[in-house]
């Protein structure tokens with residue numbers, strides 16, 4: 345059985361982009377671009393999230409050791425991103441495909457305006473048959489402003505664009521049930537349903553040029569799959585890997601997407617700690633929500649926005665006595681919710697399918 349996804353995010357990790365000597369692996373990149381072009385020619389939409397700015401910078405300049413790691417990374421990435429995008433651009437050109445550069449920061453996912461600008465631009469690029477090449481803006485993202493790594497960024501892009509699948513290419517065959525190098529460790533081929541604690545068998549160590557390691561891949565993949573997006577973790581250093589993953593012909597790890605609304609609710613139920621915003625609802629809304637009828641939270645029943653949030657965030661629903669009634673995914677951000685407080689005939693703030701009510 346092959347996977348017939350229409351919108352696919354492909355993430356190329358530092359370790360796939362880079363050779364052992366820290367320089368870009370141009371042959372590998374060329375081979376991957378050929379496969380992406382073939383996928384695109386089938387009428388599918390592809391968004392590429394690619395690491396490699398620092399590695400590309402390293403191939404162009406040597407910098408003195410007197411600079412600290414942060415300054416060195418900024419400098420290398422700033423120089424290297426030009427080379428990275430030029431490399432992709434000239435390789436895609438061979439297939440008459442246009443690609444574009446999209447550099448983002450963590451802040452762009454927190455700020456609603458930035459979020460919508462980014463989403464609208466990516467949609468527009470896809471409508472114009474362009475392959476967006478996304479990377480973190482390493483020049484401005486330093487220390488706490490940074491994504492854990494580009495896996496986190498790829499997961500956010502996948503849910504923002506409602507992709508069917510995210511393929512994460514790394515330098516191992518998938519997630520192993522122990523140390524990948526230890527004899528007897530095997531690749532976990534399928535992760536479905538209940539939440540798995542990967543920390544028990546995935547070590548926090550990362551490979552030579554990676555940033556987050558396999559733990560962030562596992563956490564991000566579980567979250568993304570719970571939102572209904574399939575995640576495949578596969579070995580990008582193997583030939584024909586993308587076509588083989590899509591044809592289900594190669595061993596790798598697949599996180600089965602949660603297709604049921606109840607599964608999504610289950611995931612939301614575990615997400616109280618990640619809830620960013622909170623709204624207070626009136627007694628009428630409370631009664632409607634906890635009744636046996638499937639009811640969404642409408643602005644007419646909202647009394648107050650207590651803490652701000654953006655579209656897609658998990659928010660807490662509190663009653664008039666500040667008791668937690670449930671959690672849900674916001675269909676729009678706090679600004680719009682505030683404008684609509686108490687108004688009739690408005691779009692639900694939380695759709696029933698994305699609403700979990702405390703028992």
Ligand SMILES: Nc1ncnc2c1ncn2[C@@H]1O[C@H](COP(=O)(O)OP(=O)(O)O)[C@@H](O)[C@H]1O
Nearest residue numbers: 357358359514519520546547550551554557558
């Ligand atoms: N249980 C495990 N299964 C697979 N890889 C693991 C595991 N534990 C640790 N790793 C390490 O995670 C690395 C991949 O993550 P990372 O360094 O972030 O790569 P990338 O740059 O491709 O994102 C592997 O090279 C491997 O050494």
Ligand SMILES: N[C@@H](CCC(=O)OP(=O)(O)O)C(=O)O
Nearest residue numbers: 358395396397398494554555
């Ligand atoms: N943005 C950086 C890469 C960040 C990073 O290392 O991410 P990852 O490949 O996921 O470990 C770059 O382009 O060099």
